[in-house]
Every structure is written in structure tokens, then in C-alpha cells.
Amino acid sequence: MAAHTETFAVATRGRGAYEITEQVVEIVGRSGVQTGVATVFVAHTSASLVIFENADPTAREDLETFLGRLVPDGASWFTHDLEGPDDMPSHIRMALTRTSENIPVHHGRPCLGAWQGIYLLEHRRTPHRRSIAVAVVGEK
Amino acid sequence: MAAHTETFAVATRGRGAYEITEQVVEIVGRSGVQTGVATVFVAHTSASLVIFENADPTAREDLETFLGRLVPDGASWFTHDLEGPDDMPSHIRMALTRTSENIPVHHGRPCLGAWQGIYLLEHRRTPHRRSIAVAVVGEK
Amino acid sequence: MAAHTETFAVATRGRGAYEITEQVVEIVGRSGVQTGVATVFVAHTSASLVIFENADPTAREDLETFLGRLVPDGASWFTHDLEGPDDMPSHIRMALTRTSENIPVHHGRPCLGAWQGIYLLEHRRTPHRRSIAVAVVGEK
Numbered sequence: 361m362a363a364h365t366e367t368f369a370v371a372t373r374g375r376g377a378y379e380i381t382e383q384v385v386e387i388v389g390r391s392g393v394q395t396g397v398a399t400v401f402v403a404h405t406s407a408s409l410v411i412f413e414n415a416d417p418t419a420r421e422d423l424e425t426f427l428g429r430l431v432p433d434g435a436s437w438f439t440h441d442l443e444g445p446d447d448m449p450s451h452i453r454m455a456l457t458r459t460s461e462n463i464p465v466h467h468g469r470p471c472l473g474a475w476q477g478i479y480l481l482e483h484r485r486t487p488h489r490r491s492i493a494v495a496v497v498g499e500k
Numbered sequence: 501m502a503a504h505t506e507t508f509a510v511a512t513r514g515r516g517a518y519e520i521t522e523q524v525v526e527i528v529g530r531s532g533v534q535t536g537v538a539t540v541f542v543a544h545t546s547a548s549l550v551i552f553e554n555a556d557p558t559a560r561e562d563l564e565t566f567l568g569r570l571v572p573d574g575a576s577w578f579t580h581d582l583e584g585p586d587d588m589p590s591h592i593r594m595a596l597t598r599t600s601e602n603i604p605v606h607h608g609r610p611c612l613g614a615w616q617g618i619y620l621l622e623h624r625r626t627p628h629r630r631s632i633a634v635a636v637v638g639e640k
Numbered sequence: 641m642a643a644h645t646e647t648f649a650v651a652t653r654g655r656g657a658y659e660i661t662e663q664v665v666e667i668v669g670r671s672g673v674q675t676g677v678a679t680v681f682v683a684h685t686s687a688s689l690v691i692f693e694n695a696d697p698t699a700r701e702d703l704e705t706f707l708g709r710l711v712p713d714g715a716s717w718f719t720h721d722l723e724g725p726d727d728m729p730s731h732i733r734m735a736l737t738r739t740s741e742n743i744p745v746h747h748g749r750p751c752l753g754a755w756q757g758i759y760l761l762e763h764r765r766t767p768h769r770r771s772i773a774v775a776v777v778g779e780k
Contacts, residue, residue: 361501361641363676363778365746396503397539397635399677399742403753405693411599413545413591418580422588423595425577430570430710437705440698448702451693455703459691459756460742462539462600464635466505471633473543476599493751495677495744497637497777498503501641536643537679537775551739553685553731558720562728563735565717570710602679602740604775606645611773613683616739637777638643 363497364391370490372482375446377412377420380492381478384463384470387494394468396498401460403491406450406483408457414477427453433485450483457481465498503637504531510630512622515586517552517560520632521618524603524610527634534608536638541600543631546590546623548597554617567593573625590623597621605638643777644671650770652762655726657692657700660772661758664743664750667774674748676778681740683771686730686763688737694757707733713765730763737761745778 366387370378380400388398402409413419431452434445441448461478463470472478480490506527510518520540528538542549553559571592574585581588601618603610612618620630646667650658660680668678682689693699711732714725721728741758743750752758760770 361503363641363673365675365744365751367751393503395505395635396637397537397677399744401742401744401751403751403756405691405753405755410595411545412595416580416582419588419591422578422580423592426571426592429577431706437709438702440696440702442696448699451699452703452706455690455692456596456736458598458738462541462602462742464505464539464541464633466633471505471507471541471543473545473631475545476543491753493744493746495675495778497676498635501643533643535645535775536777537677550735551685552735556720556722559728559731562718562720563732566711566732569717596736598738602681602742604645604679604681604773606773611645611647611681611683613685613771615685616683638775 362393362500365495367493370480372488374485374487375482377479377481379477380480384478388465388470388496391496392500393465393496393498396465398463398465398470399460399495401493405454407490408454408481409461410457410479410481411461411476412479413475415475446485453483502533502640505635507633510620512628514625514627515622517619517621519617520620524618528605528610528636531636532640533605533636533638536605538603538605538610539600539635541633545594547630548594548621549601550597550619550621551601551616552619553615555615586625593623642673642780645775647773650760652768654765654767655762657759657761659757660760664758668745668750668776671776672780673745673776673778676745678743678745678750679740679775681773685734687770688734688761689741690737690759690761691741691756692759693755695755726765733763
């Protein structure tokens with residue numbers, strides 16, 4: 361049995377989805393764990409994670425459109441607005457998606473489906489540096 | 501300490517909630533793990549998981565009504581529509597619920613509350629075969 | 641390697657966010673695990689968890705306002721209404737947020753970001769006693 365943790369950063373260019381599947385697959389490989397679970401965690405409250413359709417970028421664009429319609433920037437009822445009109449929607453978008461994704465590991469790889477990619481969702485409009493932690497626990 | 505992974509399939513009959521609690525309890529039992537954590541993972545982007553009220557089916561029906569009102573099939577602003585009017589809403593419903601559920605294991609059982617059932621949510625209208633992976637990690 | 645589970649209760653005073661970060665940090669400490677993962681789980685279907693902005697309470701108030709606008713108490717289309725107008729919205733708010741939060745453990749602490757707190761969200765209007773289970777698995 362073994363437990364391995366590793367962190368990496370993603371430099372975002374503002375709002376949008378950034379794929380991190382390869383980084384996670386590589387960390388699981390370096391952990392040496394063959395059977396177990398990988399936890400991917402984003403250490404921020406205005407960015408989040410989601411496992412999403414990885415084939416057609418229009419699916420990610422429609423997710424963005426949906427979130428923008430559901431939680432419009434600068435909504436009149438926000439009271440938390442000191443950090444700009446896109447700050448409070450970022451926290452809400454984060455709460456509606458995920459802070460961690462957890463994936464069983466089998467034969468040394470996260471067992472993602474064929475169309476599943478792991479994405480960091482940047483919810484702020486401006487570029488940010490986002491820190492992602494991965495823990496892998498299981499049998500070598 | 502031990503780590504155990506197992507997969508099973510659920511044949512859905514189209515959109516709706518399919519309980520998988522028993523399958524998960526059995527896999528945790530077969531793992532031999534007494535103390536640890538179970539991760540349940542659905543390997544698809546148009547189906548998801550949710551731990552939900554298991555007593556009254558009307559609660560699940562109202563969840564379905566809510567999701568249908570929030571993300572209507574065939575919304576005019578979808579650009580990802582090649583796979584039909586229920587495809588893009590499926591991805592969004594998935595992103596708003598969960599791809600994995602993680603449950604502490606105590607005395608060899610997932611410690612679900614009295615009214616908690618684990619459900620696969622099929623978001624497509626047509627029947628699908630969905631693959632679910634479970635990882636159990638902990639002390640025997 | 642070790643696995644540790646522990647439960648604690650939170651007495652809520654009705655709808656709102658209750659911080660449980662300290663309880664989780666203490667349990668991770670007592671587990672002795674230095675490297676691994678902590679799973680926090682709420683054993684209820686009308687309460688949920690979320691990792692959220694911990695600095696400014698107005699952010700949590702705006703989240704509450706958002707959820708109240710998205711899923712109004714006593715909506716006309718609810719069929720599951722025997723337990724009161726705030727029961728069905730509680731289940732939906734729970735499904736849209738999280739039943740578990742999973743956090744990598746590094747140097748014996750959950751590696752939360754600077755502005756991340758772990759919150760129990762009570763979705764019912766009346767006080768409840770909520771049970772939270774934590775599992776910590778990894779290397780001592």
C-alpha cells in the first residue's frame with residue numbers, strides 16, 4: 361500500500377475550461393499505485409473542477425453559456441461585490457460544480473470513460489494561477 | 501490495508517433515477533475493508549450520480565421536474581446539438597450533480613444515513629448501458 | 641498505512657452555513673495520517689456540504705439568496721410536499737451542492753487553500769442535528 365500527494369499549477373487566461381487529464385494520469389503513474397483511488401482537488405473558491413465531455417469543444421462552450429445565464433455577472437442582488445462583478449458568480453459556479461473529483465485507479469491508471477476529460481474551470485475573467493493537489497492512495 | 505476495485509453495468513430505460521445502493525454495499529462487503537472509504541464513479545458524461553432521498557419516489561420525480569425546467573431539452577441557445585435535443589442538457593445535468601460519490605466505510609459498510617440511497621441518474625431519453633466503477637480503500 | 645473514521649454532530653439553528661473546518665482538521669490530526677486523503681460526508685438528504693469562501697460572510701449570504709431564487713420554497717410544481725414547503729427545495733439544494741468533500745492530506749493536514757472553509761449547509765428552516773462522518777486514509 362502507498363499514498364502519494366503532488367501539486368501542480370495551471371496558469372489560466374481567464375474564464376473557461378482547461379484540461380488537466382494528462383497531468384493527473386502522469387501523477388497516478390508516478391505514484392506507483394496500481395489499484396486504489398485518485399483525488400484531484402482545486403485549492404480555490406472562484407475556480408472549480410468538472411469531469412466533462414472531451415470530444416467537442418462546443419459542449420464546453422454551451423456549459424459556459426448556461427452558467428452565464430444562470431448566474432449573470434453583476435446581478436443586482438449581489439451584496440458581495442467588492443472584488444468585481446465576476447467574483448460572486450465565480451463562487452456560485454464553483455459551488456454548483458466540484459472542488460474535488462475522485463476516480464478509481466485500475467492497472468495504474470484513472471479509469472475514465474472514453475469521453476471523460478478532467479477540466480479546471482476558471483470562473484474569473486482575468487488570468488489566474490491555480491493550484492491543484494492530487495492524492496493517490498492504494499496498492500502498488 | 502487493502503484496495504479493491506470492481507465495475508458493474510446498469511441497463512437504463514431512459515431518463516430517470518436508478519438505485520445502485522445494494523450493488524455498492526455488496527462490493528464494499530466483498531472488498532473485506534472494515535474501515536476506510538468507498539468511491540463510486542460513473543464513467544460517462546451524460547449520466548451522473550447523486551445520493552438522494554430513498555423513501556418517497558415523488559422526491560425523485562420533483563428533482564427530474566426541476567432539472568427539466570432548469571435545462572430544457574432543445575434550448576435555442578445550444579450549439580452542441582448533433583446528438584439530439586437531450587444531449588447537451590445531459591452534460592449540464594451531469595455537471596450540476598456528481599460524477600463520483602465518496603462514502604466512509606465503518607464496520608465493513610458504507611455509512612449512509614437512514615434516508616440516503618445512491619442513484620445513477622440517466623439523463624438521455626433513450627436506454628443506455630452505463631458503467632460504474634467502485635474503489636474501496638482501507639483497513640481489513 | 642492507516643485508515644481512521646470518526647463522526648461528529650452539528651446542531652443547526654435552521655437554514656444557513658455552519659463552518660466545520662476545525663473539526664475536520666482535528667480529526668485528520670488524530671488519525672495520524674501524514675499523506676493521503678480525507679473524506680467528509682454528511683449523512684442526510686436535506687443538508688449538504690460545500691467548500692466555500694471563508695473570509696466574507698456576505699459571500700455565503702449571496703449563495704443563500706441564489707439558492708432561494710433558484711429553488712423557491714413551496715414552488716407550485718412540487719408534488720413532494722408532505723414535510724413542508726422547505727423540504728423538497730432542501731433535497732434539490734443538496735443535489736446541486738455536495739454530499740462529500742474530499743481533500744488531499746499533506747504533512748498531516750488537509751491541504752485547503754487560504755480562503756477555503758468547509759461548511760455544512762442546513763437547508764431546512766428549523767433546527768436539526770446533523771451527523772458528519774470523516775474518513776482519513778493514507779500513510780502515517
